Amino acid sequence: MSVTLIDMVFPGDANHHGTLFGGIGLAHLDKVAFLAAARHARRPTVTAGCERIDFAAPARIGEMVEATGRVVRVGRTSMGVEVELWAEAPVSGERRLCTRGVFNMVAPREEGQGDLPPLEDDTPNRDAWLRAVEMVFPAWTNHYGTLYGGDALKLMGKAAFVCATRKARAVMVMAASNRIDFSSPIREGDMIELASRATRVGRSSITIEVELWAEGLLTGDRRRSAAAEFVMVAVDEAGRPRSISGASSALEPA
Template structure:
Protein backbone atom coordinates (compact mmCIF):
# COMPACT_ATOMS: atom_id res chain seq x y z
CA UNK A 1 0.00 0.00 0.00
CA UNK A 2 1.28 3.46 -0.83
CA UNK A 3 0.22 6.42 1.22
CA UNK A 4 -0.25 10.07 0.84
CA UNK A 5 -1.54 12.85 3.08
CA UNK A 6 -3.33 16.15 2.74
CA UNK A 7 -3.83 19.06 5.12
CA UNK A 8 -7.58 19.74 5.30
CA UNK A 9 -8.27 22.90 7.29
CA UNK A 10 -6.92 21.77 10.68
CA UNK A 11 -7.06 18.10 9.66
CA UNK A 12 -4.71 15.78 7.81
CA UNK A 13 -5.86 13.29 5.18
CA UNK A 14 -3.99 10.11 4.33
CA UNK A 15 -4.91 8.51 1.00
CA UNK A 16 -3.84 4.93 0.21
CA UNK A 17 -4.19 2.56 -2.69
CA UNK A 18 -5.07 -0.98 -1.57
CA UNK A 19 -2.83 -3.56 -3.24
CA UNK A 20 -2.84 -7.39 -2.91
CA UNK A 21 -0.20 -7.40 -0.15
CA UNK A 22 -2.53 -5.34 2.05
CA UNK A 23 -5.53 -7.70 1.84
CA UNK A 24 -6.64 -10.96 3.42
CA UNK A 25 -7.97 -14.05 1.60
CA UNK A 26 -11.36 -12.31 1.28
CA UNK A 27 -9.80 -9.51 -0.80
CA UNK A 28 -10.44 -6.88 1.89
CA UNK A 29 -7.99 -4.67 3.78
CA UNK A 30 -6.25 -6.22 6.81
CA UNK A 31 -7.48 -4.62 10.03
CA UNK A 32 -3.90 -4.22 11.26
CA UNK A 33 -2.95 -2.27 8.13
CA UNK A 34 -5.96 -0.01 8.60
CA UNK A 35 -5.01 0.63 12.24
CA UNK A 36 -1.42 1.41 11.28
CA UNK A 37 -2.53 4.07 8.82
CA UNK A 38 -5.00 5.53 11.28
CA UNK A 39 -2.18 5.84 13.80
CA UNK A 40 0.06 7.42 11.15
CA UNK A 41 -2.47 10.09 10.24
CA UNK A 42 -2.99 10.81 13.95
CA UNK A 43 0.77 11.39 14.27
CA UNK A 44 0.81 13.67 11.21
CA UNK A 45 -2.12 15.74 12.50
CA UNK A 46 -0.47 16.08 15.92
CA UNK A 47 2.97 16.94 14.52
CA UNK A 48 1.66 19.55 12.08
CA UNK A 49 -0.41 21.14 14.84
CA UNK A 50 2.15 21.11 17.66
CA UNK A 51 5.36 21.31 15.55
CA UNK A 52 6.91 18.76 17.90
CA UNK A 53 7.79 15.05 17.92
CA UNK A 54 4.83 12.95 19.10
CA UNK A 55 4.22 9.36 20.20
CA UNK A 56 0.95 7.42 20.54
CA UNK A 57 -0.18 7.07 24.14
CA UNK A 58 -3.53 5.30 23.63
CA UNK A 59 -6.46 4.72 21.29
CA UNK A 60 -10.08 4.01 22.15
CA UNK A 61 -12.13 1.01 20.96
CA UNK A 62 -12.31 0.82 17.16
CA UNK A 63 -15.21 -1.02 15.46
CA UNK A 64 -15.04 -1.84 11.74
CA UNK A 65 -18.46 -1.33 10.15
CA UNK A 66 -17.62 -1.76 6.44
CA UNK A 67 -14.78 -3.35 4.44
CA UNK A 68 -12.26 -1.68 2.13
CA UNK A 69 -11.62 -3.79 -0.96
CA UNK A 70 -8.66 -4.56 -3.19
CA UNK A 71 -8.10 -1.81 -5.77
CA UNK A 72 -9.98 0.87 -3.86
CA UNK A 73 -8.69 4.11 -2.37
CA UNK A 74 -8.82 4.48 1.38
CA UNK A 75 -8.83 7.82 3.21
CA UNK A 76 -7.89 8.26 6.85
CA UNK A 77 -8.72 11.79 8.02
CA UNK A 78 -7.36 12.99 11.36
CA UNK A 79 -8.73 16.04 13.19
CA UNK A 80 -7.52 17.55 16.46
CA UNK A 81 -10.46 17.54 18.89
CA UNK A 82 -8.67 18.33 22.17
CA UNK A 83 -5.41 20.05 23.09
CA UNK A 84 -3.75 19.77 26.49
CA UNK A 85 -0.47 21.13 27.78
CA UNK A 86 1.61 18.38 26.14
CA UNK A 87 -0.94 16.08 24.49
CA UNK A 88 -3.66 16.11 21.86
CA UNK A 89 -6.62 13.88 21.01
CA UNK A 90 -7.00 13.13 17.31
CA UNK A 91 -10.26 11.78 15.88
CA UNK A 92 -9.61 9.61 12.82
CA UNK A 93 -12.17 8.50 10.21
CA UNK A 94 -11.41 5.76 7.70
CA UNK A 95 -13.35 5.90 4.40
CA UNK A 96 -13.10 3.58 1.38
CA UNK A 97 -13.66 4.91 -2.16
CA UNK A 98 -14.29 2.96 -5.35
CA UNK A 99 -12.11 4.55 -8.02
CA UNK A 100 -14.34 4.63 -11.07
CA UNK A 101 -17.80 5.05 -9.52
CA UNK A 102 -16.75 7.40 -6.70
CA UNK A 103 -18.86 5.40 -4.21
CA UNK A 104 -17.66 6.03 -0.64
CA UNK A 105 -18.33 4.19 2.61
CA UNK A 106 -17.29 4.84 6.20
CA UNK A 107 -15.24 1.88 7.45
CA UNK A 108 -14.46 2.97 11.00
CA UNK A 109 -13.74 5.84 13.36
CA UNK A 110 -11.36 6.07 16.34
CA UNK A 111 -9.79 8.45 18.87
CA UNK A 112 -6.01 8.55 19.37
CA UNK A 113 -4.19 10.23 22.27
CA UNK A 114 -0.83 11.65 21.13
CA UNK A 115 1.83 12.96 23.54
CA UNK A 116 4.62 15.40 22.67
CA UNK A 117 8.10 14.13 23.50
CA UNK A 118 9.80 16.68 25.77
CA UNK A 119 13.10 18.00 24.44
CA UNK A 120 14.81 20.95 22.73
CA UNK A 121 12.40 20.75 19.77
CA UNK A 122 9.22 20.80 21.90
CA UNK A 123 7.54 24.05 22.91
CA UNK A 124 4.91 23.78 25.61
CA UNK A 125 2.10 24.44 26.08
CA UNK A 126 0.89 23.27 22.68
CA UNK A 127 -1.00 25.81 20.53
CA UNK A 128 -4.80 25.87 20.75
CA UNK A 129 -7.01 24.27 18.10
CA UNK A 130 -7.90 27.67 16.64
CA UNK A 131 -4.34 28.08 15.32
CA UNK A 132 -4.64 25.10 12.94
CA UNK A 133 -3.63 25.72 9.31
CA UNK A 134 -6.59 26.32 6.98
CA UNK A 135 -7.06 24.58 3.68
CA UNK A 136 -6.13 26.37 0.47
CA UNK A 137 -9.12 27.78 -1.40
CA UNK A 138 -8.71 25.88 -4.68
CA UNK A 139 -9.65 22.64 -6.42
CA UNK A 140 -6.14 21.17 -6.32
CA UNK A 141 -5.43 17.79 -4.78
CA UNK A 142 -2.95 18.19 -1.90
CA UNK A 143 -1.17 14.93 -1.06
CA UNK A 144 1.87 14.25 1.06
CA UNK A 145 4.12 11.58 2.50
CA UNK A 146 7.02 11.30 4.95
CA UNK A 147 10.62 10.61 3.95
CA UNK A 148 12.01 7.59 5.81
CA UNK A 149 15.69 6.48 5.94
CA UNK A 150 15.16 3.68 3.39
CA UNK A 151 14.17 6.32 0.80
CA UNK A 152 17.31 8.42 1.14
CA UNK A 153 20.80 8.36 -0.36
CA UNK A 154 24.13 8.69 1.51
CA UNK A 155 23.54 12.45 1.76
CA UNK A 156 20.32 11.88 3.73
CA UNK A 157 18.09 13.26 0.98
CA UNK A 158 15.25 11.67 -0.97
CA UNK A 159 16.16 9.55 -4.01
CA UNK A 160 15.02 11.10 -7.27
CA UNK A 161 13.21 7.88 -8.20
CA UNK A 162 11.11 8.01 -5.04
CA UNK A 163 10.25 11.64 -5.76
CA UNK A 164 9.13 10.63 -9.28
CA UNK A 165 6.95 7.90 -7.78
CA UNK A 166 5.25 10.45 -5.51
CA UNK A 167 4.64 12.82 -8.42
CA UNK A 168 3.22 10.06 -10.63
CA UNK A 169 1.01 8.73 -7.84
CA UNK A 170 -0.53 12.17 -7.26
CA UNK A 171 -1.15 12.56 -11.00
CA UNK A 172 -2.88 9.16 -11.13
CA UNK A 173 -5.25 9.89 -8.25
CA UNK A 174 -6.05 13.42 -9.46
CA UNK A 175 -6.78 12.15 -13.00
CA UNK A 176 -8.87 9.21 -11.79
CA UNK A 177 -10.98 11.36 -9.49
CA UNK A 178 -11.48 13.89 -12.29
CA UNK A 179 -12.46 11.40 -15.00
CA UNK A 180 -13.81 8.48 -12.91
CA UNK A 181 -12.22 6.12 -15.43
CA UNK A 182 -9.33 3.64 -15.43
CA UNK A 183 -6.27 5.84 -16.03
CA UNK A 184 -2.69 5.01 -17.01
CA UNK A 185 0.33 7.26 -17.53
CA UNK A 186 1.02 7.97 -21.20
CA UNK A 187 3.83 10.55 -20.88
CA UNK A 188 5.70 12.86 -18.54
CA UNK A 189 7.19 16.18 -19.57
CA UNK A 190 10.48 17.60 -18.32
CA UNK A 191 10.86 17.39 -14.53
CA UNK A 192 13.02 19.97 -12.72
CA UNK A 193 14.31 19.28 -9.21
CA UNK A 194 14.78 22.60 -7.42
CA UNK A 195 15.64 21.67 -3.83
CA UNK A 196 16.60 18.53 -1.88
CA UNK A 197 14.13 16.77 0.40
CA UNK A 198 15.62 15.55 3.67
CA UNK A 199 14.98 12.53 5.85
CA UNK A 200 12.10 13.12 8.27
CA UNK A 201 10.49 15.85 6.18
CA UNK A 202 6.94 15.72 4.89
CA UNK A 203 6.47 15.93 1.14
CA UNK A 204 3.35 17.49 -0.33
CA UNK A 205 2.31 17.01 -3.94
CA UNK A 206 -0.19 19.57 -5.23
CA UNK A 207 -1.87 18.19 -8.37
CA UNK A 208 -4.08 20.25 -10.69
CA UNK A 209 -5.95 19.33 -13.86
CA UNK A 210 -4.56 21.53 -16.64
CA UNK A 211 -6.50 20.22 -19.62
CA UNK A 212 -9.02 17.49 -20.48
CA UNK A 213 -9.07 15.89 -23.92
CA UNK A 214 -11.32 13.23 -25.45
CA UNK A 215 -9.56 10.36 -23.66
CA UNK A 216 -6.69 12.03 -21.79
CA UNK A 217 -6.05 14.42 -18.92
CA UNK A 218 -3.02 16.68 -18.40
CA UNK A 219 -2.01 16.98 -14.73
CA UNK A 220 0.43 19.54 -13.30
CA UNK A 221 2.08 18.44 -10.04
CA UNK A 222 4.21 20.59 -7.73
CA UNK A 223 6.25 18.84 -5.03
CA UNK A 224 6.98 20.68 -1.77
CA UNK A 225 9.05 19.65 1.25
CA UNK A 226 7.96 20.63 4.76
CA UNK A 227 9.92 20.41 8.00
CA UNK A 228 7.46 19.03 10.57
CA UNK A 229 9.13 20.81 13.49
CA UNK A 230 9.65 24.29 12.01
CA UNK A 231 6.99 24.40 9.29
CA UNK A 232 9.53 25.57 6.69
CA UNK A 233 8.47 24.68 3.14
CA UNK A 234 10.57 24.45 -0.02
CA UNK A 235 9.37 24.01 -3.61
CA UNK A 236 11.29 20.86 -4.57
CA UNK A 237 10.06 19.90 -8.06
CA UNK A 238 7.48 20.45 -10.80
CA UNK A 239 6.19 17.94 -13.37
CA UNK A 240 3.42 17.54 -15.94
CA UNK A 241 1.89 14.15 -16.77
CA UNK A 242 -0.47 12.99 -19.51
CA UNK A 243 -2.89 10.37 -18.17
CA UNK A 244 -5.03 8.33 -20.58
CA UNK A 245 -8.31 6.51 -19.94
CA UNK A 246 -8.21 2.85 -21.03
CA UNK A 247 -10.67 -0.02 -21.44
CA UNK A 248 -10.39 -3.39 -19.64
CA UNK A 249 -7.92 -4.58 -22.31
CA UNK A 250 -5.63 -1.59 -21.75
CA UNK A 251 -6.57 0.19 -24.99
CA UNK A 252 -7.22 3.93 -25.09
CA UNK A 253 -10.91 4.77 -24.92
CA UNK A 254 -12.43 5.89 -28.24
CA UNK A 255 -12.69 9.57 -29.10
CA UNK A 256 -15.63 11.23 -27.41
CA UNK A 257 -15.61 8.85 -24.44
CA UNK A 258 -18.26 10.11 -22.07
CA UNK A 259 -16.08 9.36 -19.02
CA UNK A 260 -13.95 12.42 -19.78
CA UNK A 261 -16.74 14.87 -20.65
CA UNK A 262 -16.80 17.26 -17.72
Protein backbone atom coordinates in the same frame (compact mmCIF):
# COMPACT_ATOMS: atom_id res chain seq x y z
CA MET B 1 -5.60 21.84 10.23
CA SER B 2 -6.56 18.39 8.95
CA VAL B 3 -4.19 16.26 6.90
CA THR B 4 -5.18 13.67 4.31
CA LEU B 5 -3.36 10.61 3.02
CA ILE B 6 -4.63 8.92 -0.16
CA ASP B 7 -3.34 5.51 -1.19
CA MET B 8 -4.29 2.55 -3.36
CA VAL B 9 -5.08 -0.94 -2.08
CA PHE B 10 -2.62 -3.14 -3.96
CA PRO B 11 -2.47 -6.96 -3.54
CA GLY B 12 0.50 -6.65 -1.18
CA ASP B 13 -1.67 -4.59 1.21
CA ALA B 14 -4.54 -7.09 1.25
CA ASN B 15 -5.38 -10.15 3.30
CA HIS B 16 -6.57 -13.54 2.00
CA HIS B 17 -10.08 -12.10 1.60
CA GLY B 18 -8.88 -9.55 -0.97
CA THR B 19 -9.52 -6.60 1.35
CA LEU B 20 -7.18 -4.15 3.04
CA PHE B 21 -5.27 -5.78 5.90
CA GLY B 22 -6.36 -4.18 9.18
CA GLY B 23 -2.79 -3.47 10.23
CA ILE B 24 -2.18 -1.44 7.08
CA GLY B 25 -5.34 0.58 7.75
CA LEU B 26 -4.23 1.26 11.32
CA ALA B 27 -0.79 2.30 10.07
CA HIS B 28 -2.42 4.86 7.75
CA LEU B 29 -4.47 6.22 10.65
CA ASP B 30 -1.48 6.41 12.98
CA LYS B 31 0.52 8.24 10.31
CA VAL B 32 -2.09 10.96 9.74
CA ALA B 33 -2.62 11.28 13.49
CA PHE B 34 1.11 11.82 13.95
CA LEU B 35 1.36 14.33 11.10
CA ALA B 36 -1.65 16.35 12.28
CA ALA B 37 -0.36 16.40 15.87
CA ALA B 38 3.28 17.14 15.02
CA ARG B 39 2.23 19.91 12.66
CA HIS B 40 0.23 21.49 15.47
CA ALA B 41 2.83 21.03 18.20
CA ARG B 42 5.97 21.78 16.16
CA ARG B 43 7.98 19.54 18.47
CA PRO B 44 8.75 15.80 18.73
CA THR B 45 5.49 13.87 19.02
CA VAL B 46 4.69 10.22 19.75
CA THR B 47 1.58 8.04 19.83
CA ALA B 48 0.41 7.36 23.39
CA GLY B 49 -2.61 5.22 22.49
CA CYS B 50 -5.90 5.15 20.68
CA GLU B 51 -9.51 4.60 21.58
CA ARG B 52 -11.51 1.62 20.31
CA ILE B 53 -11.28 1.19 16.53
CA ASP B 54 -14.12 -0.73 14.86
CA PHE B 55 -13.93 -1.60 11.16
CA ALA B 56 -17.42 -1.17 9.72
CA ALA B 57 -16.70 -1.73 6.01
CA PRO B 58 -13.85 -3.22 3.94
CA ALA B 59 -11.58 -1.57 1.39
CA ARG B 60 -11.02 -3.90 -1.57
CA ILE B 61 -8.05 -4.46 -3.86
CA GLY B 62 -8.03 -1.77 -6.55
CA GLU B 63 -9.86 0.80 -4.44
CA MET B 64 -8.51 4.03 -3.05
CA VAL B 65 -8.31 4.64 0.68
CA GLU B 66 -8.40 8.12 2.17
CA ALA B 67 -7.19 8.62 5.74
CA THR B 68 -7.71 11.97 7.47
CA GLY B 69 -6.50 13.27 10.81
CA ARG B 70 -7.63 16.39 12.65
CA VAL B 71 -6.59 17.68 16.08
CA VAL B 72 -9.77 18.04 18.17
CA ARG B 73 -8.36 18.36 21.70
CA VAL B 74 -5.25 20.03 23.08
CA GLY B 75 -3.92 19.74 26.64
CA ARG B 76 -0.64 20.86 28.12
CA THR B 77 1.44 18.20 26.39
CA SER B 78 -1.16 15.91 24.82
CA MET B 79 -3.51 16.06 21.87
CA GLY B 80 -6.52 14.08 20.71
CA VAL B 81 -6.60 13.49 16.95
CA GLU B 82 -9.82 12.38 15.28
CA VAL B 83 -9.11 9.98 12.41
CA GLU B 84 -11.24 8.50 9.64
CA LEU B 85 -10.57 5.94 6.94
CA TRP B 86 -12.71 5.93 3.80
CA ALA B 87 -12.73 3.51 0.87
CA GLU B 88 -13.53 4.79 -2.61
CA ALA B 89 -14.28 2.85 -5.80
CA PRO B 90 -12.21 4.61 -8.49
CA VAL B 91 -14.66 4.37 -11.40
CA SER B 92 -18.04 4.69 -9.69
CA GLY B 93 -16.88 7.13 -7.00
CA GLU B 94 -18.86 5.19 -4.37
CA ARG B 95 -17.46 5.92 -0.92
CA ARG B 96 -17.94 4.17 2.40
CA LEU B 97 -16.61 4.83 5.86
CA CYS B 98 -14.36 1.97 6.97
CA THR B 99 -13.59 3.23 10.47
CA ARG B 100 -13.11 6.28 12.65
CA GLY B 101 -11.59 6.84 16.06
CA VAL B 102 -9.35 9.04 18.20
CA PHE B 103 -5.58 8.73 18.65
CA ASN B 104 -3.96 10.22 21.73
CA MET B 105 -0.65 11.90 20.93
CA VAL B 106 1.96 13.33 23.31
CA ALA B 107 4.57 16.03 22.69
CA PRO B 108 6.75 16.04 25.83
CA ARG B 109 7.88 19.43 27.10
CA GLU B 110 11.59 20.11 26.84
CA GLU B 111 13.47 22.64 28.94
CA GLY B 112 12.23 26.16 28.27
CA GLN B 113 9.10 25.04 26.43
CA GLY B 114 5.59 25.97 27.53
CA ASP B 115 2.26 24.28 26.95
CA LEU B 116 1.10 23.28 23.49
CA PRO B 117 -0.51 26.00 21.36
CA PRO B 118 -4.30 26.21 21.62
CA LEU B 119 -6.64 24.59 19.15
CA GLU B 120 -7.16 26.59 15.96
CA ASP B 121 -10.14 26.82 13.64
CA ASP B 122 -9.97 24.17 10.93
CA THR B 123 -10.69 26.05 7.70
CA PRO B 124 -11.20 23.63 4.79
CA ASN B 125 -9.04 24.11 1.71
CA ARG B 126 -11.15 25.25 -1.24
CA ASP B 127 -8.59 25.70 -4.03
CA ALA B 128 -8.34 23.60 -7.20
CA TRP B 129 -5.57 21.34 -5.93
CA LEU B 130 -6.06 17.82 -4.61
CA ARG B 131 -3.71 17.55 -1.63
CA ALA B 132 -2.36 14.46 0.12
CA VAL B 133 0.48 13.98 2.60
CA GLU B 134 3.17 11.41 3.27
CA MET B 135 6.10 11.00 5.63
CA VAL B 136 9.73 10.41 4.65
CA PHE B 137 10.98 7.41 6.60
CA PRO B 138 14.54 6.01 6.36
CA ALA B 139 13.56 3.25 3.89
CA TRP B 140 12.79 5.94 1.29
CA THR B 141 16.09 7.78 1.60
CA ASN B 142 19.34 7.47 -0.31
CA HIS B 143 22.89 7.47 1.07
CA TYR B 144 22.67 11.25 1.50
CA GLY B 145 19.72 10.94 3.89
CA THR B 146 17.30 12.56 1.44
CA LEU B 147 14.28 11.19 -0.42
CA TYR B 148 15.36 8.90 -3.26
CA GLY B 149 14.30 10.33 -6.63
CA GLY B 150 12.64 7.09 -7.70
CA ASP B 151 10.34 7.12 -4.68
CA ALA B 152 9.51 10.77 -5.35
CA LEU B 153 8.52 9.85 -8.90
CA LYS B 154 6.41 6.94 -7.60
CA LEU B 155 4.55 9.27 -5.25
CA MET B 156 3.97 11.90 -7.93
CA GLY B 157 2.77 9.26 -10.39
CA LYS B 158 0.31 7.93 -7.82
CA ALA B 159 -0.96 11.46 -7.15
CA ALA B 160 -1.48 11.98 -10.89
CA PHE B 161 -3.41 8.71 -11.13
CA VAL B 162 -5.70 9.57 -8.22
CA CYS B 163 -6.38 13.08 -9.54
CA ALA B 164 -7.09 11.87 -13.09
CA THR B 165 -9.29 9.00 -11.90
CA ARG B 166 -11.40 11.29 -9.74
CA LYS B 167 -11.71 13.69 -12.67
CA ALA B 168 -12.68 11.13 -15.31
CA ARG B 169 -14.18 8.28 -13.24
CA ALA B 170 -12.61 5.85 -15.69
CA VAL B 171 -9.78 3.33 -15.78
CA MET B 172 -6.69 5.52 -16.21
CA VAL B 173 -3.13 4.64 -17.21
CA MET B 174 -0.02 6.79 -17.51
CA ALA B 175 0.77 7.59 -21.15
CA ALA B 176 3.64 10.04 -20.72
CA SER B 177 5.62 12.22 -18.39
CA ASN B 178 6.11 15.57 -20.10
CA ARG B 179 8.61 17.01 -17.63
CA ILE B 180 10.01 16.49 -14.14
CA ASP B 181 12.00 19.13 -12.27
CA PHE B 182 13.72 18.61 -8.91
CA SER B 183 14.62 21.84 -7.14
CA SER B 184 15.23 21.05 -3.46
CA PRO B 185 16.12 17.92 -1.44
CA ILE B 186 13.61 16.34 0.93
CA ARG B 187 15.13 15.12 4.17
CA GLU B 188 14.39 12.12 6.34
CA GLY B 189 11.66 13.10 8.81
CA ASP B 190 10.09 15.72 6.55
CA MET B 191 6.40 15.69 5.76
CA ILE B 192 5.67 15.85 2.06
CA GLU B 193 2.53 17.23 0.48
CA LEU B 194 1.53 16.15 -3.02
CA ALA B 195 -0.65 18.74 -4.76
CA SER B 196 -2.19 17.73 -8.08
CA ARG B 197 -4.65 19.28 -10.51
CA ALA B 198 -5.92 18.77 -14.04
CA THR B 199 -4.67 21.39 -16.49
CA ARG B 200 -6.10 19.96 -19.71
CA VAL B 201 -8.90 17.54 -20.57
CA GLY B 202 -8.95 16.00 -24.04
CA ARG B 203 -11.10 13.37 -25.71
CA SER B 204 -9.42 10.47 -23.94
CA SER B 205 -6.56 12.06 -22.01
CA ILE B 206 -6.06 14.33 -19.02
CA THR B 207 -2.91 16.32 -18.31
CA ILE B 208 -2.10 16.46 -14.60
CA GLU B 209 0.26 18.91 -12.93
CA VAL B 210 1.84 17.64 -9.69
CA GLU B 211 3.85 19.62 -7.16
CA LEU B 212 5.76 17.98 -4.32
CA TRP B 213 6.27 20.18 -1.25
CA ALA B 214 8.50 19.40 1.73
CA GLU B 215 7.72 20.65 5.24
CA GLY B 216 9.92 20.49 8.31
CA LEU B 217 7.61 19.35 11.10
CA LEU B 218 9.59 21.10 13.84
CA THR B 219 10.09 24.40 12.02
CA GLY B 220 7.10 24.62 9.67
CA ASP B 221 9.49 25.58 6.86
CA ARG B 222 7.95 24.70 3.48
CA ARG B 223 9.65 24.48 0.10
CA ARG B 224 8.60 23.25 -3.34
CA SER B 225 10.95 20.37 -4.01
CA ALA B 226 9.71 18.93 -7.30
CA ALA B 227 7.18 19.52 -10.06
CA ALA B 228 6.02 17.25 -12.85
CA GLU B 229 3.43 16.95 -15.59
CA PHE B 230 1.83 13.64 -16.53
CA VAL B 231 -0.52 12.63 -19.34
CA MET B 232 -3.08 10.08 -18.19
CA VAL B 233 -5.28 8.20 -20.67
CA ALA B 234 -8.65 6.48 -20.16
CA VAL B 235 -8.69 2.91 -21.49
CA ASP B 236 -11.31 0.23 -22.07
CA GLU B 237 -11.18 -3.43 -21.03
CA ALA B 238 -8.86 -4.23 -23.96
CA GLY B 239 -6.45 -1.45 -22.97
CA ARG B 240 -7.38 0.80 -25.89
CA PRO B 241 -7.98 4.56 -25.42
CA ARG B 242 -11.63 5.43 -24.86
CA SER B 243 -13.46 8.70 -24.69
CA ILE B 244 -13.94 10.32 -21.32
CA SER B 245 -17.60 10.88 -20.55
CA GLY B 246 -18.58 13.25 -17.79
CA ALA B 247 -15.17 14.90 -17.31
CA SER B 248 -15.65 18.64 -17.68
CA SER B 249 -13.16 20.59 -19.79
CA ALA B 250 -13.86 23.59 -17.54
CA LEU B 251 -11.28 22.23 -15.10
CA GLU B 252 -13.27 22.68 -11.91
CA PRO B 253 -11.60 21.33 -8.73
CA ALA B 254 -10.81 17.61 -9.19
